[in-house]
Amino acid sequence: xxxxxxxxxxxxxxxxxxxxxxxxxxxxxxxxxxxxxxxxxxxxxxxxxxxxxxxxxxxxxxxxxxxxxxxxxxxxxxxxxxxxxxxxxxxxxxxxxxxxxxxxxxxxxxxxxxxxxxxxxxxxxxxxxxxxxxxxxxxxxxxxxxxxxxxxxxxxxxxxxxxxxxxxxxxxxxxxxxxxxxxxxxxxxxxxxxxxxxxxxxxxxxxxxxxxxxxxxxxxxxxxxxxxxxxxxxxxxxxxxxxxxxxxxxxxxxxxxxxxxxxxxxxxxxxxxxxxxxxxxxxxxxxxxxxxxxxxxxxxxxxxx
Amino acid sequence: xxxxxxxxxxxxxxxxxxxxxxxxxxxxxxxxxxxxxxxxxxxxxxxxxxxxxxxxxxxxxxxxxxxxxxxxxxxxxxxxxxxxxxxxxxxxxxxxxxxxxxxxxxxxxxxxxxxxxxxxxxxxxxxxxxxxxxxxxxxxxxxxxxxxxxxxxxxxxxxxxxxxxxxxxxxxxxxxxxxxxxxxxxxxxxxxxxxxxxxxxxxxxxxxxxxxxxxxxxxxxxxxxxxxxxxxxxxxxxxxxxxxxxxxxxxxxxxxxxxxxxxxxxxxxxxxxxxxxxxxxxxxxxxxxxxxxxxxxxxxxxxxxxxxxxxxxxxxxxxxxxxxxxxxxxxxxxxx
Amino acid sequence: xxxxxxxxxxxxxxxxxxxxxxxxxxxxxxxxxxxxxxxxxxxxxxxxxxxxxxxxxxxxxxxxxxxxxxxxxxxxxxxxxxxxxxxxxxxxxxxxxxxxxxxxxxxxxxxxxxxxxxxxxxxxxxxxxxxxxxxxxxxxxxxxxxxxxxxxxxxxxxxxxxxxxxxxxxxxxxxxxxxxxxxxxxxxxxxxxxxxxxxxxxxxxxxxxxxxxxxxxxxxxxxxxxxxxxxxxxxxxxxxxxxxxxxxxxxxxxxxxxxxxxxxxxxxxxxxxxxxxxxxxxxxxxxxxxxxxxxxxxxxxxxxxxxxxxxxxx
Numbered sequence: 001x002x003x004x005x006x007x008x009x010x011x012x013x014x015x016x017x018x019x020x021x022x023x024x025x026x027x028x029x030x031x032x033x034x035x036x037x038x039x040x041x042x043x044x045x046x047x048x049x050x051x052x053x054x055x056x057x058x059x060x061x062x063x064x065x066x067x068x069x070x071x072x073x074x075x076x077x078x079x080x081x082x083x084x085x086x087x088x089x090x091x092x093x094x095x096x097x098x099x100x101x102x103x104x105x106x107x108x109x110x111x112x113x114x115x116x117x118x119x120x121x122x123x124x125x126x127x128x129x130x131x132x133x134x135x136x137x138x139x140x141x142x143x144x145x146x147x148x149x150x151x152x153x154x155x156x157x158x159x160x161x162x163x164x165x166x167x168x169x170x171x172x173x174x175x176x177x178x179x180x181x182x183x184x185x186x187x188x189x190x191x192x193x194x195x196x197x198x199x200x201x202x203x204x205x206x207x208x209x210x211x212x213x214x215x216x217x218x219x220x221x222x223x224x225x226x227x228x229x230x231x232x233x234x235x236x237x238x239x240x241x242x243x244x245x246x247x248x249x250x251x252x253x254x255x256x257x258x259x260x261x262x263x264x265x266x267x268x269x270x271x272x273x274x275x276x277x278x279x280x281x282x283x284x285x286x287x288x289x290x291x292x293x294x295x296x297x298x299x300x301x302x303x304x305x
Numbered sequence: 306x307x308x309x310x311x312x313x314x315x316x317x318x319x320x321x322x323x324x325x326x327x328x329x330x331x332x333x334x335x336x337x338x339x340x341x342x343x344x345x346x347x348x349x350x351x352x353x354x355x356x357x358x359x360x361x362x363x364x365x366x367x368x369x370x371x372x373x374x375x376x377x378x379x380x381x382x383x384x385x386x387x388x389x390x391x392x393x394x395x396x397x398x399x400x401x402x403x404x405x406x407x408x409x410x411x412x413x414x415x416x417x418x419x420x421x422x423x424x425x426x427x428x429x430x431x432x433x434x435x436x437x438x439x440x441x442x443x444x445x446x447x448x449x450x451x452x453x454x455x456x457x458x459x460x461x462x463x464x465x466x467x468x469x470x471x472x473x474x475x476x477x478x479x480x481x482x483x484x485x486x487x488x489x490x491x492x493x494x495x496x497x498x499x500x501x502x503x504x505x506x507x508x509x510x511x512x513x514x515x516x517x518x519x520x521x522x523x524x525x526x527x528x529x530x531x532x533x534x535x536x537x538x539x540x541x542x543x544x545x546x547x548x549x550x551x552x553x554x555x556x557x558x559x560x561x562x563x564x565x566x567x568x569x570x571x572x573x574x575x576x577x578x579x580x581x582x583x584x585x586x587x588x589x590x591x592x593x594x595x596x597x598x599x600x601x602x603x604x605x606x607x608x609x610x611x612x613x614x615x616x617x618x619x620x621x622x623x624x625x626x627x628x629x630x631x632x633x634x635x636x637x638x639x640x641x
Numbered sequence: 642x643x644x645x646x647x648x649x650x651x652x653x654x655x656x657x658x659x660x661x662x663x664x665x666x667x668x669x670x671x672x673x674x675x676x677x678x679x680x681x682x683x684x685x686x687x688x689x690x691x692x693x694x695x696x697x698x699x700x701x702x703x704x705x706x707x708x709x710x711x712x713x714x715x716x717x718x719x720x721x722x723x724x725x726x727x728x729x730x731x732x733x734x735x736x737x738x739x740x741x742x743x744x745x746x747x748x749x750x751x752x753x754x755x756x757x758x759x760x761x762x763x764x765x766x767x768x769x770x771x772x773x774x775x776x777x778x779x780x781x782x783x784x785x786x787x788x789x790x791x792x793x794x795x796x797x798x799x800x801x802x803x804x805x806x807x808x809x810x811x812x813x814x815x816x817x818x819x820x821x822x823x824x825x826x827x828x829x830x831x832x833x834x835x836x837x838x839x840x841x842x843x844x845x846x847x848x849x850x851x852x853x854x855x856x857x858x859x860x861x862x863x864x865x866x867x868x869x870x871x872x873x874x875x876x877x878x879x880x881x882x883x884x885x886x887x888x889x890x891x892x893x894x895x896x897x898x899x900x901x902x903x904x905x906x907x908x909x910x911x912x913x914x915x916x917x918x919x920x921x922x923x924x925x926x927x928x929x930x931x932x933x934x935x936x937x938x939x940x941x942x943x944x945x946x947x948x949x950x951x952x953x954x955x
Contacts, residue, residue: 142652146659148886148938153893154930157915161923162667238785242897245787247915261787265901268791279788287783294779366858398861405859410852414951415874425860460950476860 037299044295050288058104065098069255080273087277091263096274099255100281106256107285110171111237117175119229122182123222129183130190130221141187144180152177152239153246160248167250170243174236181232182225189221223300231293234286241282257282312339313484313516314363314401319376321358321367328589332358334540340533342483343514347531347548349521349563351585355540356520360486362386364403365393380484399429402477406489408469412461418472419445419457425479444475449505467498471505481513488520503530524563528552536560539586539596546621556623558601558631595626603627603634645946653939660931661714665707668924714928729925733907739809740906743898744891746826747833751884755834759841759880764868766846774838781835786894790828790901798824807903825902829894833887840883844876851875878949885941892930 038044057064066086073093081088087096129140147155156173163169193199243249244258252259257278264275321333333355340346350356361367363378365385378385380401385393397403405411413421422441426432432440438457445453448471461469470490477485487506491499507530510517519531527534527548534551536544536559544557555561562581583600586592592599598608605627613624625631701709717730762774781789798806804824810817848854849872857867892908899908907926914922 142655142659145652145656146663151893151930151934153896154927157911157923158664158667158927161920234783241785242787242893246896246900246912265791268795272795275791279785279791283784283788286785287779290779290783364859366855394861394863396861397859403859405852405856407852411856413853413857413871413875415949416871424862428861428863428866462951473856476856 034299038295041295041298043291044299047288047291047293047295050284051292054104054285054288055108057101058108061101061105065095065101067095067098069094069098069102070253071095078267078274088273090260090274091266094255096260096277099260100257100278102255103257103260103278103281104285106167106250106254107237107240107282110167110174110240110250111233111289113171114174114178114236114240115229115233117171118178118232119182119225121175121179123186123225125179126183126186126225127190130187137187140183144183147177147180148184153242156239156243157246157248160243165248165251167254170240170249173243174239178232178236182228185228186221186225189224193221227293227297227300230296231290234289234293237289238282238286311341313342313344313380315339315377315379316359316363317377317379319359319362319378320374321355321362322373323371324373325371325589330588331540331591332588333362334591336537336540336542338535338542338545340484340516340518342516343510345510345517345519345530345532347519347521347527347534348537349524349527349534350537351522353539353585353588354537355588356537357488360403360488360518360520363486364397364401365390366403395429398425398477398482399480400482401484401486402480402482403486403488404470404473404477404490407493408466408473409461409493411473412469414461417458417460418464422457422472422476422479425476429480440479441475444479445472448472448475448478448509449501450475466494467501470494470498470502474502474505474509478509478513478515482515484516484518486518486520489522490519491526492521492523499526506530524567536563539591540588541596542615542624543597544621544623544625545615546623550621554621554632554635556617556621556628556631557597557625558603558627559597560623561631561635562600595624603630642946646943649939649942649946653935656935656938657932660935661711661928662707664928664931665710669706669710670703714932729921732910732922733925733929736905736907736910739904740895740899740908742822743825743829743895743904743906744888746822747830747891747894748884748888750826750830751834751837751887754830755837756841756877756880758834758838760845760868760873762838762842763845763849771842774842778835778838781831786828786832786897787901789831790825790898793824793828794901807901809904825898825904828901829891829898832894833884833891836887837880837883841876841880844879845872848872848875874948878945881944881948882941885938885944888934888937888941892934 071094073089075093076085076089077091077093079085079089079093085095085097087100089095090099125140125144129137129144152174155177156170159173159176160169163172240249241256241258241261244256245262247262249258250256260278261275261282264278267274316336316338319333319336320331323330323332336355336359338346338348338359348356348359358367362374363380363385365388367374374386376386380396383392385396388396412418416424419438419441422444423434423437426437426440427434430437442453442457445457450456450468450471456464456468461472464472470493474490485506490506491502494502503526506517509515519527521527531548533547534545535542536551536557538559543559544551544555546556551560552564555564559581566578566580568578581600586596586599592609594607594609594611595601595604595613598604601608603625607626611626613626615622615624616628617623758774758778762771765771784792794806798804803820805821808821810821813821854867854871857871858864862871895906895908896912897908898904899906900912903909910922911926914920914926
């Protein structure tokens with residue numbers, strides 16, 4: 001007379017028991033899920049194509065542009081679009097199409113570099129604040145608040161005032177006044193992940209802080225930061241062109257969309273093509289990044305759709 | 306306790322399906338139950354057994370486009386599934402109430418507790434703010450919250466877990482409903498607080514004659530407080546019986562498995578625990594025939610082939626092809 | 642609540658301290674020639690140099706210089722514009738009203754349009770309105786202000802003639818003023834209104850799934866009550882926070898908008914100053930913009946604490 005009820009003997013499975021595989025349970029990684037959702041989103045795909053086009057144009061600019069963007073044809077200034085110059089020429093006789101093509105380089109370079117800078121700063125400082133907590137957290141967050149306090153354009157003007165115009169100052173200016181947002185995002189992400197039970201489990205198994213941060217905390221908290229980064233490249237490009245528009249961006253002769261729009265506005269309403277085409281270029285690029293960013297966000301958290 | 310002539314609520318052949326990207330989720334697959342005035346019905350099952358969904362269906366709280374519902378839910382002569390939204394709204398909180406599992410997330414964090422209780426009263430009665438508030442304070446006192454006048458001015462995050470659940474009960478019983486659906490009311494609480502909440506519910510039930518549907522996965526809660534029990538598995542009814550007969554003479558292998566898997570004080574500490582092998586199925590791919598058969602020690606060829614009907618009678622019924630073998634095994638266990 | 646206010650006030654002072662330090666460092670320490678930065682091209686004039694050297698006390702130790710800088714800020718002594726030969730504070734004060742008017746109108750637009758669009762999109766999810774809102778907001782975000790403003794100007798002012806193309810009427814009746822104000826305010830508000838609409842929609846969708854919303858329905862409240870009372874109250878919180886941050890964007894956006902529509906506010910003064918390299922004005926606007934922003938942020942935080950009682954315990 002054993003104490004274990006004889007019927008529940010685990011070593012003898014029930015006859016005709018159906019194996020789990022018959023239920024069609026596939027292993028699905030989280031990453032595969034995200035990728036699948038992203039590619040099903042038509043708008044996101046469109047955005048990806050748009051961004052790809054801009055990248056390609058920037059990369060192959062010298063091959064694509066019919067003229068040297070700095071070449072001035074002083075006898076042919078402000079010419080309307082024609083066979084020779086598809087998008088016309090500006091007030092110094094430079095070919096618009098070539099300038100727009102080369103302008104993509106500045107846009108992409110500044111957009112990516114400034115956001116890379118902002119994300120790097122933000123991730124490092126945000127993880128210190130989020131993971132260490134306590135004093136480090138307060139200090140970093142107060143500094144972030146102070147930088148938060150500077151509206152981007154105003155702060156950028158301040159920096160350019162000191163350093164002068166140029167590509168590097170613009171990258172620096174945008175990066176420096178953007179890092180606070182990803183830092184804060186990452187910090188709150190980390191704060192919620194840090195208390196999660198799987199982190200506690202890892203810690204109790206003797207994992208070092210470094211390992212916990214890189215293996216468990218960061219991967220789970222980086223998602224919102226990455227989405228923010230992707231969308232921010234678009235806003236960084238807008239900021240860059242806005243700075244050039246105001247006269248505190250890259251140097252005036254550089255073929256840059258903002259520069260072109262600023263000088264083109266002088267001819268507002270009678271030679272609209274001068275500012276309209278670079279504007280379209282900006283809108284096209286930014287929308288591409290926005291679509292991709294939105295697509296990423298929806299793929300990572302589909303419930304919000 | 307069963308003064309039951311006419312049942313208060315009668316759920317007849319309820320089917321609830323959710324159409325998702327991954328497939329059709331059959332949350333409730335042909336479930337029927339009824340409850341009489343003043344009775345306590347326990348609905349027991351693991352997570353994913355469909356027990357909460359059937360309660361939400363009674364309240365009409367399932368989102369229409371995603372959920373496909375069929376069957377009948379008869380309350381005082383009316384079929385709730387065909388009732389209009391206005392009619393359902395006049396019933397909710399008024400004649401049929403529901404309390405939920407996690408009282409912290411179930412209470413609105415930005416409104417004071419007293420206000421939230423008074424809100425139910427004002428939704429169903431033409432009554433001024435001041436008298437409504439006074440009744441809210443009285444209700445808080447009735448559910449055992451100390452200093453009710455002061456506490457009514459506080460926010461949910463200032464309450465302890467047990468107090469929040471009491472507040473929810475106050476909200477649910479404010480209009481003296483005939484039926485209270487309690488969805489895992491004690492799961493989020495400490496064990497000692499659980500006991501307090503359950504005895505509070507019993508006292509209120511005695512005072513007001515409310516029928517309670519107690520939805521839980523905790524057999525202990527059911528054993529102490531339910532008159533009748535419904536055991537659900539994979540969206541279907543496995544067994545239904547009075548509480549005593551269920552615990553002493555279960556007829557379904559699942560019920561038997563649940564009971565024998567409990568850790569017991571009267572066994573030797575070194576005895577191994579006997580959980581039911583396997584996992585509950587995903588409601589998208591419910592096993593054919595009897596849904597429990599992959600985990601069942603009594604299964605034979607007929608089990609995956611035919612869905613077992615509920616046999617037994619009004620007092621005690623089970624959906625199993627081999628109830629006789631279960632009875633034998635039961636006898637063996639009792640001897641052990 | 643009172644203790645929270647005091648705490649936030651103290652924090653604000655700290656942030657102001659940090660901001661002024663950053664400004665001080667950028668203006669006086671980082672550049673090789675602080676007088677060059679302060680005076681622009683006028684720095685070549687030795688007389689000017691002498692005056693400025695004395696004013697800023699460049700031979701004194703840094704903390705003293707900083708103290709001098711802060712005291713000048715507090716007193717409102719911003720130096721003189723060399724182009725216009727007037728004290729900067731006077732120039733800015735005369736322009737302040739125009740910008741304030743523009744900013745207020747923009748905020749009204751943002752709240753009205755943004756909130757309504759967001760609520761409609763959330764409540765009528767997946768419907769035509771939702772799609773429309775999503776599309777327009779995407780466009781509004783993607784099209785930079787200077788492009789959008791120019792286009793609006795071109796279509797509605799130039800072509801249709803509904804609104805004046807630029808400029809601000811002086812001493813005119815309210816109707817004329819509003820007509821002139823409409824396009825610039827709308828342009829200024831558009832990006833933020835779009836972001837507010839999206840944020841509101843997203844937050845409301847999340848809140849609609851919350852347990853306490855289910856409880857509210859279970860109590861028998863009507864859908865209208867649940868949405869307008871329970872959902873809104875909780876959804877509005879992040880939006881209020883965002884609006885506070887957006888104020889900073891307004892300061893920057895006003896720059897562009899005022900330039901496009903020739904609106905004589907601080908932003909136009911700033912962009913003219915940039916073109917003319919009139920540094921005292923630039924520095925002054927930047928500084929006060931920051932201070933205003935910090936104060937507005939404090940007000941927003943207080944409003945946030947009022948709306949969400951859980952914050953007061955932090």
